[in-house]
Amino acid sequence: MRRPVLARRDRVLRGGQPLAFGVGLVVALVVGVFLLVGSGHDPLRVYARMFDASLGDPQAWSVTLNRAVPLGLAGLAVAVAGSMGLWNIGAEGQIMAGAIGAAWVARIGGGWPGPVLVTAMLAAAVVGGGLLALGPAIARARIGVNEIITTLMLNEVAIRLVQWLVHGRWKDPDSHNFPLAPMLPDNGRLPTLFERAHVGVVLAGIVIALFGLAVSRTAWGYELRVAGSSGATARYAGISLKRKVLTVMVLSGGVAGFAGGVELSGNADRITEGLSNGFGFAGIIVAALALMRPSGVAAVALFFGAVQIGGQSIQTMGVSSSVSTILQALILFGAIAAGVLGRYRIQMVAGDTVERPSTGAES
Amino acid sequence: MNPPPDDAPTATPPAVELSGIWKRFPGVVANAGANLTVRTGTVHAVLGENGAGKSTLMNVLSGVYRPDEGEVRIDGVVHHFRSPSDALAAGVGMVHQEFRLVPSFTVAENVVLGAAERIVRRQAVESAVGELAERFGLATEPDRPVWQLSMGERQRVEILKALWRDARILILDEPTAVLTPGEADELGRILRHMADDDRTVVFISHKLHEVTGFCDEATVLRGGETVAASLPVSETDSSALAGLMVGSSPVISERPPPVVAGGPKLEVVGLGCLDDRGLQALHGVDLTVRAGEIVGIAGVAGNGQRELAQAIAGLRPTTAGTVHMDGMDLTAATPRQRFGAGLAYIPEDRMGVGLAPRLSVTDNAILRTYPTHRRGPFLDYEAAVAHCQDLVERFAVRTGPLDQPIAGLSGGNLQRLLVGRELSGRPRVVVAAQPTRGLDVQGVKAIQDLLVAERGAGVAILLISEDLDELLTLTDRLLVMHGGRVVAEFDPELAVRHEIGEAMVGHVPTSSASA
Numbered sequence: 001m002r003r004p005v006l007a008r009r010d011r012v013l014r015g016g017q018p019l020a021f022g023v024g025l026v027v028a029l030v031v032g033v034f035l036l037v038g039s040g041h042d043p044l045r046v047y048a049r050m051f052d053a054s055l056g057d058p059q060a061w062s063v064t065l066n067r068a069v070p071l072g073l074a075g076l077a078v079a080v081a082g083s084m085g086l087w088n089i090g091a092e093g094q095i096m097a098g099a100i101g102a103a104w105v106a107r108i109g110g111g112w113p114g115p116v117l118v119t120a121m122l123a124a125a126v127v128g129g130g131l132l133a134l135g136p137a138i139a140r141a142r143i144g145v146n147e148i149i150t151t152l153m154l155n156e157v158a159i160r161l162v163q164w165l166v167h168g169r170w171k172d173p174d175s176h177n178f179p180l181a182p183m184l185p186d187n188g189r190l191p192t193l194f195e196r197a198h199v200g201v202v203l204a205g206i207v208i209a210l211f212g213l214a215v216s217r218t219a220w221g222y223e224l225r226v227a228g229s230s231g232a233t234a235r236y237a238g239i240s241l242k243r244k245v246l247t248v249m250v251l252s253g254g255v256a257g258f259a260g261g262v263e264l265s266g267n268a269d270r271i272t273e274g275l276s277n278g279f280g281f282a283g284i285i286v287a288a289l290a291l292m293r294p295s296g297v298a299a300v301a302l303f304f305g306a307v308q309i310g311g312q313s314i315q316t317m318g319v320s321s322s323v324s325t326i327l328q329a330l331i332l333f334g335a336i337a338a339g340v341l342g343r344y345r346i347q348m349v350a351g352d353t354v355e356r357p358s359t360g361a362e363s
Numbered sequence: 364m365n366p367p368p369d370d371a372p373t374a375t376p377p378a379v380e381l382s383g384i385w386k387r388f389p390g391v392v393a394n395a396g397a398n399l400t401v402r403t404g405t406v407h408a409v410l411g412e413n414g415a416g417k418s419t420l421m422n423v424l425s426g427v428y429r430p431d432e433g434e435v436r437i438d439g440v441v442h443h444f445r446s447p448s449d450a451l452a453a454g455v456g457m458v459h460q461e462f463r464l465v466p467s468f469t470v471a472e473n474v475v476l477g478a479a480e481r482i483v484r485r486q487a488v489e490s491a492v493g494e495l496a497e498r499f500g501l502a503t504e505p506d507r508p509v510w511q512l513s514m515g516e517r518q519r520v521e522i523l524k525a526l527w528r529d530a531r532i533l534i535l536d537e538p539t540a541v542l543t544p545g546e547a548d549e550l551g552r553i554l555r556h557m558a559d560d561d562r563t564v565v566f567i568s569h570k571l572h573e574v575t576g577f578c579d580e581a582t583v584l585r586g587g588e589t590v591a592a593s594l595p596v597s598e599t600d601s602s603a604l605a606g607l608m609v610g611s612s613p614v615i616s617e618r619p620p621p622v623v624a625g626g627p628k629l630e631v632v633g634l635g636c637l638d639d640r641g642l643q644a645l646h647g648v649d650l651t652v653r654a655g656e657i658v659g660i661a662g663v664a665g666n667g668q669r670e671l672a673q674a675i676a677g678l679r680p681t682t683a684g685t686v687h688m689d690g691m692d693l694t695a696a697t698p699r700q701r702f703g704a705g706l707a708y709i710p711e712d713r714m715g716v717g718l719a720p721r722l723s724v725t726d727n728a729i730l731r732t733y734p735t736h737r738r739g740p741f742l743d744y745e746a747a748v749a750h751c752q753d754l755v756e757r758f759a760v761r762t763g764p765l766d767q768p769i770a771g772l773s774g775g776n777l778q779r780l781l782v783g784r785e786l787s788g789r790p791r792v793v794v795a796a797q798p799t800r801g802l803d804v805q806g807v808k809a810i811q812d813l814l815v816a817e818r819g820a821g822v823a824i825l826l827i828s829e830d831l832d833e834l835l836t837l838t839d840r841l842l843v844m845h846g847g848r849v850v851a852e853f854d855p856e857l858a859v860r861h862e863i864g865e866a867m868v869g870h871v872p873t874s875s876a877s878a
Contacts, residue, residue: 218740222726222733229719235678236708236716237730238699 006344017291020342021303024334031334032327039323046314053313054306062195064305066267069204070095070276071308072301073259074283075290076208077129081147081252082292083215084244085228090136090151091256092280093158094129096273098257099264100162101128103181103271106188107170114187121188122203122261129257130250132158137249141242147249155280162273170271181270190266198266205298207258212295224248256280289335307331376439378403378532378563379424379455384433386419393419394430395587399565401532401580403438406554406564408574408596410608411584417567418460420584421534424565425457426450437532456530458521460537466510470503474523496523500556515546522553533557534565539573543663544864551577571604572860583607618836618856619815625654628689628823629675629706629792635683636674644670646847647684652792652823657814659838659855660827663867667847668827669711672796675825676708677701678716688792702731707790709782711797711827713774717781724765724772725751728784750787758783759809775806782813793817796827811837831863845869 029047036043054064074091081088088094101124109117132154139145165181172182190198215221227234227244234241259279268275286304290296311328315321379401386394394416401407411417422428424435426444435442437453444450447457464473471492475483489505496503501519509517518538525533535554539547554564555577568574574581575596581604583591591607629652638644644667652658662668673679675686677698685694693701702708710716718727725744728751729736736743736750751765760779762772769777782798795814799807814837818824828834834841835855843851843866851866865871 214740217742217744219733219737219742220740222729222742225722225726226719226730229721230715232678232712232716233719233730236676236698236710237733238697238702 004346004348006340007347009343009345017289017296017339017342018299020338021289021335023338023341024336025331026334027338028327028330028334031330035323035326035330036319039320041317041319041323046317046319049314049317050310054310059195060309062193062197064302064309065197065201066305067309068298068301068305069200069266070259070263070279071282071286071304072208072297073204073262074256074279075286075297075301076211076283076294077252077256077259078283078287079290079292079294079297080211080215080255081248082287083221083228083294084224084248085231086140086245086249086252087148088133088151088249088252088256089148089284090133090154090253090280091259091283092276092278093151093155094132094253094256095260095263095276095280096155096158096162097132097253098125098129098260099271099275100158100165100260101125101257102261102264103170103184106184106265107182109188110185112187114189114191117185117188118190118265121265122258125257125261125264126254127257129260130254132257133249133253137246137253140249141245159273162271162275166271166273172270181272183270184265184268188265190262198262200262200266203262204259207255208294208298211255212293215294256283285332285336289332289339291339303335304332375403376436377401378438379407379565380434380436380439381420381424382434382436384420384423384435385431386416386423386428387431392587394423394433396433396589397584397587398589398592399424399582400593401563401565402593403563404558404561405579406558406566406577407593408578408581409565409567409584410571410574410581410604415584415608416587417584418536419587421457421536421565421567424450425455425534427457451528451530454529454531455534456525456528456532457534458518458525458536458538462517462521464509464517464520467508469506469508470512470520470523471505473509473520474505474527476524478528492523492527495526499526499560500553513546515542515549518542518550519553530562532563532565534567536567538566539568543868544861545868547573548576574604575600619818621839622655622819624656624839625821627651628654629794629825630687631671631675631684632687633684634671634674634681634686636670636679636681638667638670643682644847645674648844648847648849650825650842650849652825654791654821654823655818656840657818657824657826657838659834659841660825660844660849661831661834661841661863661867662829662844666844666867668844669796670847671844672708672711672794672825672827675794676706676710678708678710699734702788705789705791707785707788707793709785709793709795709798711800713777713781718769718777720770721768723767724755724760724762724769724780727769727780728754728765731784731788754780754783754787757787758813775802775809778802778806778810782810786813786817790817791822793822793824794827795824797829798826799828799830799833807833831860835860843867 033043036046053060055061074095077091077094078088102121105121105124106117109120133151136147136150136154139150140147167179170181172180190200193199193201215224223234223239223244226237227239227241231241260276263275264271282304286297286300289300307328311324315324377400379399381397381399384394384397397416397420399409399420409417419428423430426447426449435444437455442453465476468476471489474492475488492505501523503516503519503523509520538550542550551573554566558564566578578596580593581596582589582593583604585608631648631650634645634648635643636645648671650658660668670679674681677696681694685692687693688704688706691704693704714720719730725747729747733742736746748765754760755762758779760783761776778798799810802810814824814826826834826838835858838855841853841855841858842849843863845867846869850869850871853863
């Protein structure tokens with residue numbers, strides 16, 4: 001009796017990840033045919049609409065790009081921490097913290113010139129996100145507290161903080177007692193790039209490129225990757241892990257905060273508790289699909305953004321939101337599963353035991 | 364060395380008969396038509412270098428692997444084992460190199476685990492296990508939790524497990540690797556005892572004196588094939604066996620010619636430090652290594668050797684004492700400062716400490732020197748690749764593309780890369796912890812030659828090893844550690860193996876305390 005097992009490839013397939021997206025997409029679309037037919041829709045029309053709405057024309061591209069911005073930056077935040085082996089599960093909260101920082105600057109800087117105000121808002125967003133990550137960073141660096149737990153829990157704190165501000169101190173007196181913050185001043189908005197795309201697309205691209213370069217080519221990034229590969233090896237090489245953990249976690253939080261600032265000033269009218277809308281958690285998937293490489297998050301975010309926008313667009317055709325969400329999930333599952341095959345191959349083995357060549361040597 | 368008369372009709376069939384066993388793994392042929400015949404009631408040694416196919420053959424015999432070709436006969440009956448439990452049902456039990464015990468369970472609980480009735484009556488089980496142990500002369504306390512036991516005691520529990528399941532054929536995979544010399548002798552007595560009880564023992568080893576000490580017959584494997592089958596041990600000697608194991612190449616490197624040692628390079632005074640559990644691991648260790656000298660540290664694993672190496676390398680905080688190099692106080696220096704001062708360190712744990720497994724060959728080659736390969740904030744990858752290329756060529760590292768992760772390299776090539784990197788910094792002192800462990804003959808030779816060459820160039824070398832033969836061959840002075848102290852010093856040319864063994868378990872013969 002033979003059964004399949006996964007065996008690690010000696011070498012990761014070149015171009016395996018883009019190929020994986022293609023394969024995953026095709027598989028998901030095929031499976032989706034049954035789902036759509038079963039729920040009474042014409043799969044071809046639905047798929048055509050998904051494509052048109054996300055990548056069909058410049059206007060669709062602009063919407064997709066806008067969506068890719070927070071996804072990419074959140075993915076970058078996770079990937080920067082991840083290249084050192086740290087898990088920042090708190091991008092969601094850090095995005096909100098960044099938005100709080102930016103919104104606060106917008107409240108006091110209504111009279112400032114546009115470029116000054118926007119710059120100050122984005123800077124405050126970075127600080128806000130970084131501050132929220134500072135606690136977990138110190139706890140991890142000093143006494144080894146697991147950052148997964150602390151960053152995850154702080155998500156709630158940040159979201160409640162926004163609720164408290166919106167319901168209380170920042171409530172717009174002209175909102176007829178609705179719990180809404182005031183609209184952003186016009187000079188606090190990011191300029192438009194084309195159609196509906198805002199300048200944040202360019203900013204996000206630059207930030208991702210900078211971090212990608214820093215991690216893969218600089219001495220700082222090298223230390224990060226050594227530490228991510230093995231902490232003991234990093235100590236052996238003379239790398240101070242404490243300082244590294246601190247800076248990387250705070251930077252990661254800062255990047256997520258930046259995403260919050262860009263989203264607020266580029267896409268939203270005002271700060272609301274739904275501003276992030278799960279971008280922080282989606283960022284974990286983005287980073288994982290990019291194999292924790294900062295340089296890969298841009299492409300993944302674009303793919304992810306197109307899937308989201310396309311998926312949402314078909315709801316206007318009467319496709320229920322659950323079917324649309326399942327379809328989105330299928331595409332991502334397909335990509336993740338196909339990605340595994342870039343690193344592993346399927347091998348048929350006999351018997352119950354997993355066989356490995358025993359060399360007698362320990363490694 | 365005549366081939367054994369196989370298929371000769373005998374009154375009682377042999378306990379074990381493996382014939383024409385082939386086992387292939389991707390890229391490796393582990394067994395290429397290996398044969399093994401073991402007579403009932405004997406202790407049979409299976410010898411071979413690392414990679415000779417011993418473990419694979421034993422895994423075939425114990426049902427872990429299924430052979431691609433070949434036949435397994437137990438007591439004359441052909442078996443097709445699909446799992447270790449099939450083999451156990453046929454009476455074949457295996458004691459693995461890594462123990463498979465539950466630390467928080469007692470000895471008795473571990474012995475009966477998976478082979479007990481549904482309701483375990485503790486006292487009944489304990490006394491039954493105690494009786495079994497007594498019958499085979501296995502000193503053990505059935506009610507003690509396993510985590511409190513020494514390695515030797517744990518091994519006895521593993522043997523008891525097999526006996527409890529009524530194994531008539533017992534396979535022990537390198538059982539003495541974790542034992543003190545005294546414990547190894549004790550094991551030998553136990554195995555003889557079992558053979559006298561008409562059980563059959565297959566004993567895997569590469570320590571020749573044990574084979575000649577308490578085995579009846581020996582089968583030698585090389586390159587997955589049987590090169591000598593069922594040699595009566597009484598009619599051979601260890602050098603003949605060694606010759607069979609390694610073919611034409613010499614067993615161990617020749618003793619390097621003596622070099623007049625220079626002034627002290629590494630001076631350790633009163634060094635103390637804690638182990639990972641926070642217990643005192645070193646109790647005031649003093650040692651000096653002079654230029655052009657290899658000083659060896661022998662000892663049973665877990666007597667502070669590991670901590671000593673880490674403390675000297677700056678990877679473990681010290682609680683007392685000083686470390687000086689060339690008169691410079693390095694007690695408080697960082698690992699990088701020590702490397703800069705000329706201290707190379709070859710750590711015991713290659714993959715987890717000395718190398719970064721997920722990074723490329725190039726990234727690993729510059730682990731120590733990357734601060735010098737810089738152009739502004741950027742790493743100068745052209746220089747890094749050139750440096751890596753140079754290391755790979757000078758130290759004969761066999762590797763794929765330099766930008767691929769090192770995880771694909773073999774153990775010997777990983778160690779060449781690591782040692783080459785450490786030596787390329789022109790060190791004045793080298794601390795080498797288990798530098799040849801787990802390597803094949805060629806790998807061992809290559810690393811030993813590198814260390815001897817460094818010694819010839821006037822480098823002071825501290826060599827920590829569990830391989831006594833290696834220490835006796837390579838070192839100029841041999842220190843023995845026990846319980847976190849240096850308890851004896853020997854002149855390796857005059858030392859008596861037995862006395863070193865005694866010192867390793869803390870019995871210091873007063874006469875040779877300082878030879």
